[in-house]
Amino acid sequence: MTRQEELKAALAPLRAAMADFAEGPVRQALADIAPNVAVNLCHPFGDLTGGAALYDTAYAPLLAAMPDLERRDMIVMAGTTPEGQDWVGCMGNYMGTFRAPFLGIPPTGHLAHMRYHEFFRIEDGKITEMQAIWDIPELMMQARAWPMAPQLGAYLCTPSPMSGDGLSVRGAGQAALDHVVAMLTDLCKFPGDPNPEVMRLDHYWHPKVNWYGPAGIGTARGISGFRTWHQGPFLRGMPDRKLDAMGDLLSHWVGEGDYVCETGWPNMRLTLSGDGWMGVAPTGAEILLRSLDFWRLEEGLIRENWVLVDILDAYRQLGVDVLARMREFNKARVPGAIPEPDWRAA
Numbered sequence: 001m002t003r004q005e006e007l008k009a010a011l012a013p014l015r016a017a018m019a020d021f022a023e024g025p026v027r028q029a030l031a032d033i034a035p036n037v038a039v040n041l042c043h044p045f046g047d048l049t050g051g052a053a054l055y056d057t058a059y060a061p062l063l064a065a066m067p068d069l070e071r072r073d074m075i076v077m078a079g080t081t082p083e084g085q086d087w088v089g090c091m092g093n094y095m096g097t098f099r100a101p102f103l104g105i106p107p108t109g110h111l112a113h114m115r116y117h118e119f120f121r122i123e124d125g126k127i128t129e130m131q132a133i134w135d136i137p138e139l140m141m142q143a144r145a146w147p148m149a150p151q152l153g154a155y156l157c158t159p160s161p162m163s164g165d166g167l168s169v170r171g172a173g174q175a176a177l178d179h180v181v182a183m184l185t186d187l188c189k190f191p192g193d194p195n196p197e198v199m200r201l202d203h204y205w206h207p208k209v210n211w212y213g214p215a216g217i218g219t220a221r222g223i224s225g226f227r228t229w230h231q232g233p234f235l236r237g238m239p240d241r242k243l244d245a246m247g248d249l250l251s252h253w254v255g256e257g258d259y260v261c262e263t264g265w266p267n268m269r270l271t272l273s274g275d276g277w278m279g280v281a282p283t284g285a286e287i288l289l290r291s292l293d294f295w296r297l298e299e300g301l302i303r304e305n306w307v308l309v310d311i312l313d314a315y316r317q318l319g320v321d322v323l324a325r326m327r328e329f330n331k332a333r334v335p336g337a338i339p340e341p342d343w344r345a346a
Contacts, residue, residue: 004079021063023063030054034126037128041054044312061102064100065098067099074159077089081253089254089294098112103136105139112139114136116132119131119261133308135215137215154218155219156219161304162304166259176258206303209226211307216311237272250264251264258297262292272284287318293308
């Protein structure tokens with residue numbers, strides 16, 4: 001068994017318990033393999049300690065909102081970072097019938113999906129650290145309860161890798177990792193060098209690349225779509241963005257086969273000095289962004305890129321409480337849970 005296989009095997013009991021989600025098995029799995037885990041979870045959950053606190057704070061409310069909750073992993077990859085840490089990265093969707101409010105988001109009574117990027121540090125077969133972003137705005141949009149500016153990119157339920165191998169990733173990943181790091185290095189040459197060609201996106205990205213951004217930003221197709229719907233507004237708003245390895249910013253990088261993943265808490269420092277990003281006025285405020293990402297290469301080029309940013313925390317740093325605004329936005333809606341219909345009476 002390879003080291004990557006050992007790491008995935010350590011996480012397997014928790015993934016199995018969450019696939020057909022029930023309180024008892026999930027609590028037991030967390031108690032067995034993550035009793036003292038240090039958790040960095042997206043806003044509004046914050047930092048937690050221990051598997052029991054993780055369940056009570058985050059998973060119990062989600063299960064109450066979606067009683068038939070299930071975890072649907074689409075990418076599972078693992079490896080050792082250049083610093084010598086062992087991590088497993090997972091991308092997928094939590095899905096279930098949205099029957100009761102979650103964080104004040106009104107239920108729909110329909111099948112709902114919420115993408116997650118979750119990273120687990122493994123030591124001696126135990127989960128000792130977790131960094132995770134749930135795409136809570138995605139759930140708000142399905143409930144027609146998103147109170148902020150419309151996103152520029154497309155909205156969709158994020159798909160699994162086109163190659164169909166997201167759950168069977170294997171092989172040496174150094175070449176893929178080197179490619180992604182080189183791409184980001186060139187990306188950061190702009191706008192210091194005002195010529196956008198300095199980023200050499202066509203050297204790194206497949207012509208039919210899909211960039212799956214978080215809700216609030218949206219998904220883009222191709223290099224032109226990426227620049228139009230995400231990169232252009234992002235850089236106009238925050239041209240001084242700085243990536244990891246800058247003081248208190250540090251990312252953890254893993255490459256396996258044709259896949260690369262990166263987790264950082266936080267991993268970008270930016271100043272909102274210009275207009276255009278998510279409809280937010282340029283306040284001049286400096287913010288730190290948490291971004292957890294996956295890339296898949298095809299024929300040596302990036303064909304798919306899954307990106308989650310802690311959007312609610314970014315708004316929080318800009319002085320906007322999105323959840324509070326959502327409560328104001330939805331005051332006219334009837335509160336409470338949606339009972340399961342009795343189909344026999346139809």
